[in-house]
Amino acid sequence: MYLVDTNVWLELLLEQEKAGEVLAFLQNTDARDLVITDFSLHSIGVILTRLNKESLFEDFLTDTIEDSGVGKVHLDTAELKQVLVIGRQFRxxxxxxxxxxxxxxxxxxxxxxxxxxxRTERGRKTPAGVLSA
Structure with a gap:
């Protein structure tokens, strides 16, 4: 399973420099193996609506969240306290x-x-890194 960070989705949605890498990752990875946090989803909504791209956000919701099988995950209140601990631990x-x-x-x-x-114990993978593994 892969948790896809906000910046990866935005790279594709805003057609930025690494959009092709993201597209290849998404095309070659089963959507059921991908999750997005509610935090990322809301952040993408804020960014796209500020850019007057409401229809793009609506398409993203339909295509990615409702139709593709990408899972949506969240943290509860107690886990938000752990977010603070991790932030301090890894700066x-x-x-x-x-x-x-x-x-x-x-x-x-x-x-x-x-x-x-x-800088963290878990590290990260780039979309290209997942494909080359």
Missing amino acids: IDFDDSYQYVAAEKYGCALVSFDTDFD
Whole structure:
């Protein structure tokens, strides 16, 4: 199982430099082996609506969340306290800590372009790294 970080989804949605790498990863990985956190989902919504891309967000919800089989995961209140502990332990910000704790809870490898995860025990994989494994 892979927890796909916010920046990976945005790379594709906003057609950025590594969009092709993300597309290849998604095309070659069973959607049922992928999860997204509620935090990522909300963050993507905030970013896309600020960019006046509401229809893109709606398409993302339909295609990725409702139709593809990508799982949605969340943390409860007690686990949010662990997010704070992890943030202090590895000197990573709240959103990264949230992803880290969720990956730990659900037994997932983190897929991210964020190098801050390299300081953690779990580390991270890039989309290309998953494909080459």
